[in-house]
Amino acid sequence: MSLLFKHLRIHQIFGANTDVGKTIISTALARASLAKADRVIYLKPVSSGPSEDADDGHVVKYTNLGNRRVQAECLYRLRDPVSPHLAAIREDATYNAPTDDTFINAISMSIQRQAQEVGKQTYMYVETAGGVHSPGISGTTQLDLYRRLFLPAILVGDSRLGGISATISAYESLLLRGYDIDAVILFKDSYYRNYEYLESYFKTRSIRTFAVDTPPEKHPDPTLNTSLTEEYYERIASQSSESDITPAVTHLDTCHQSRLATLDSLPRRTLDAIWWPFVQHKHVKSESDVSVIDSAFSDFFSVFRRRTPAKTTMSLLQSDFDGSASWWTQALGHGHPSLTLAAARASGRYGHVMFPEATHLPALELAEKLLQGPGRGWASRVFYSDDGSTGMEVALKMALRSVSARTGISREDSKRLGVLGLKGSYHGDTIGAMDACEEGVYTCDWHNAKGYWFDPPTVGIKDERVSITLPNGIDGTVLDPSSFRFESSAAIYDVEQRMGTELAQIYSKHITHTLQKLKAQGVTFGALVLEPLVMGAGGMIFVDPLFQRIMIDTIRSEDTSSSGWRGLPIIFDEVFVGLYRIGMESTGPLLGVLPDISVHAKILTGGNMPLAATLASDSIFQTFLGDSKADALLHGHSYTAHPIGCAVASETLKIIQELSTSESWITAKENWSQASGSSRIWSLWDRNFVMELSRMDVVKEVMSMGTVLVVKLKGEEGYVSTSAQALLSSLKVPEPQDSSRISPSPGGVPFGVHFRTLGDVAYFMTSLNTSPDVIRSLEDRIWRALQKHAVQDE
Incomplete structure (x- = not known):
């Protein structure tokens, strides 16, 4: 969680190397700042080495100007003068080393304490180690450790031999993690003159470089050393000196004010220039309706909030949980360094390259992983395109x-x-993908629905019982009511066990009879398309898996050919559900049948960039082989198999595979299997929490699988309903912090929840690696929001 205040300017000081003079x-910066600010704070989060040599002591010693001095603080002191991680290991057995969260929260709390000084202009410098x-x-590593705070950076360059390379490498490392580098400062060594080269280098990147005189060598006489050092600081903090560091302080002020002004201007500029998807602009009444996202890290956004004068001590950036996983794309959280580095490497090596009749390692490696992953046992080819909608166009x-x-048949x-297909389907917003759905709110004037869509039975949990709701048109009155109720989610998703039931026979009869009627009317079909x-x-509709299985079996039973696809090609649109979004790599094994074609996107690249993969069986591929080019699959996109997307996707799949055996997943599966004895259906959301929600009067039904929690609320139904948004609106506002525990958000600050609704349905989604602490906190927030409504109704 980045912290930003009008009256508190904060900069984090990184070094291009150790011993560069941070x-x-x-x-020097702190001393020069005393002439401009009411208060100057120096924070050293961790110090290693003898206390008499501590950096915070040095700062205090040389910033005592009459009755004014810099306030210095060190949060963690370690005895050995080595890297902090090694110093912590060498501490005595009683030392309890802080976790990353504890460490960052301590820094965040220190910054927030300093922000409480109302009406005083304050500068703060946070110095890293090494x-x-x-x-x-x-x-x-510090770049990854401090990233969640996202403070603007000062890079102290290396003025020694080899320092140009070290400084540029450090700069690029900062850049790859999204940091704002406001200035580069280094010593003006007259022999190597690194500052001259670096000033030119960084000027082309719009970064100011400042050079100050090299400090005197340490004198063996302590008294004389102090005197020489004091003279040095007096000189470089004096506005009459060529090496005066005061212009750097002024520049940092300008950067701070520029950042504030830019953030403040974004809502108006956005309303004047942007056309949002799925938004009725007439309802966006003011600039306050625009969410300005300054940065994102892990599962959280840093959202800019204008503050009233009464709230000037509050950060202008609010931490918001990304409750929709950024439209279902986030898999590993925002700003994941491994994905960023994979993208950077592929960008530097390839950019984008033409793909027909060519290959490159990122595309090939990803294809092989997909064929051995969700395509295992049936797929033989991978076709790349841009996103889920275009991937479905390819599949069709x-x-x-x-x-x-x-x-x-003729062309x-x-x-x-x-x-x-099924009513309620959605496969994307390109024309062909819209044609594969019934008429609905997403379709356009040029859309021409082509097909038939069965109204499916649905699954939901109410009063702790998992049950099936039959739509109009399927008559289940002859069945015992117990046929629709199950003791656990695992039981309802045990498709093979349910295949011989009376309900299965009813489904089969209904589907067969409907298809016979359509055939008699002369309607012909080219595919069965399912989410x-x-x-x-x-509407986050959980379909009875038995109904989908019998649809597939019925379609395939009409064709007795022994090889290749049978009946009609079966397309699985797994853009949303695939790659463990709902707890499984692919849905085929659970349904007990495999598709002929499947489409994957969204999670595929961990939310970093667009890419889709359409997998096909060999029999589908063979259809396009012929002597004429016209027989080929004449479909493509400019960025087909772009190396950057493929490299990121391959890295994403690697990390997901590691997560599949992680302790948090094992624990979550055990939580759900206690009631059923099976871990096939499980969720990162706590089972007891889900069941308690299902008992609330305001809740019509609830479902949870994998990362997904869906709550259907009572009241006006349908996509245009605003009931879910209204009932849960309090989630958007951060709750006052409970003093008994620290918030699990980055920096330990209270957070809001950025979520979207589908009419009367509220859904919440985590990443695959969201921490259990964050999820438990979200559960508390959701529970209290709904409970508050229940109390008001009484």
Whole structure:
């Protein structure tokens, strides 16, 4: 969580290497700042080495100007003069080293305490230890450790031999993690003259470079050494000196004010220039309705909030949990360094390259991982495109051409082929993908729905019982009511066990009878298109898996061919549900059937960039082989298989595979398996919490799988309903901090929840690696928001 205040300017000081003079620069900046600010604070989060040599002591000693001095603080002191992680290991057995969260929270609390001085202009300098990648106490490198605070940076350059390279490398490391570098400062060594080169280098990158005189060598006489050092600081903090550091202080002030002004201007500029998706602009009444996201880290946004004069001690940046996983794309949290580095490496090595009849390692490695992952046992080829919607366009082309080739129908007749699917489906906003859905709020004037969509039975939890709700058109009155109720989610998703039930026979009869009627009417189809298990944009609809299984079996039973696809090609749109979003890599094994074509996107690149992969069986691929180019799959996108996206996706899949055996996932599976004895259906959301929600009067039903929690609320139904948004609106406002525990958000500050609703349905989504502490805190917030409404109704 980044902290930003009008009256408190904060800069974090990083070094290009160890022993480059960070503390000397910090002291000089602090001393010069005394002439401009009411208060100057120096913070050294961790110090290693003898206390008499501590950096905070040096700063205090040389910033005592009459009755004014810099306030200095050190949070963690370690005895050995080595890297903090090693010093912590060498401490005595009673030393309890802080976790990364505890360490960062301590810094955040220190900053917030300093912000309480109302009406006083304050400067604060937070000095790191060693170089940018030197480890912190836990061993996490400082760039990654401090990233969650996201303070604007000063880079102290290296003026020694090799210092140009070290400084540029440090700068690029900061840049790769998204830091704002407001200034580079280094000593003016007259022999190596690194400052001259670096000033030119950074000027082209719009970063100011400041050079100050090199400090005197340490004198063996302590008294004389103090005198020489004092003279040095007097000189470089004097406005009459060529090496005066005061212009750097002025520049840092300008950067701070510029950042405030830019953030303040963004709402108006946005309203004048941007057309948002899925937003009725007439309802955006003022600039306060615009969420200005300054940065994002892990599962949280830093959102700019204008403050009234009465709240000037509050940070202008509010921490908001990304409750929709940024439209279902986030898999590993924002700003994940491994994904950033994978993108940077591929960008530096390739940029984008033409793909037809070519290959490159990122595309090939990703294809092989997908074929051994969600495509294991059925897929033989991977076709790349831009996003989920275009991936579905590719899938539809594959399926419809395959049907045309097998049946021998004319090109004109093939244009009249429709698709079979489910009501509530959504496959994207390109025209072809919209044509594969029924008419609805997402479709456009040019859209022409082509097909038939079954109204599906749905699954939900109410009063701790998992039950099936049949739609109109499926008559289940002959069944015992117990046929629709299950003791656990695992039982309802045990498809093979349910295949011989009376309900399965009713489903089969209903589907077969409907298809016979459509055939008699002359309706022909080219594919069965399903969002397996959960239909996302249609309202987070959990479909009875038995119904989908019997749909597939019925379609395939009409064709007795022994090889290749049968009946109609089966397309799984796994853009939302795939790659563990709902707790499983792919839905086929649970349904007990495999598709002929499947589409993956969103989680595929960890939310870093667009990329889609359409997987196909060999029999589908063979359809497009022929002597004429016209027989080929003539479909493509300019950025097909772009190396950056492929490299990021490959790294994402690698990390997800590691997560699948992590302690947090194992614990979550145990939490759900206690009631059912099976861990096939599980969630990162606590089972007891989900069941308690299902008992609330205001809740119509609830469901949870994997990272997803869906709460359907009573009241006006449908996409245009505002009931869910209204009932949970209090989540957007950070709650006052409970003094008995620290918030699990970055920096330990209270957080709001940035979430979206689908009419009467509220859904919340975590990343695959969201910490249990964050999820427990979210559960508390959701519970209290709904409980508050229940109390008001009484």
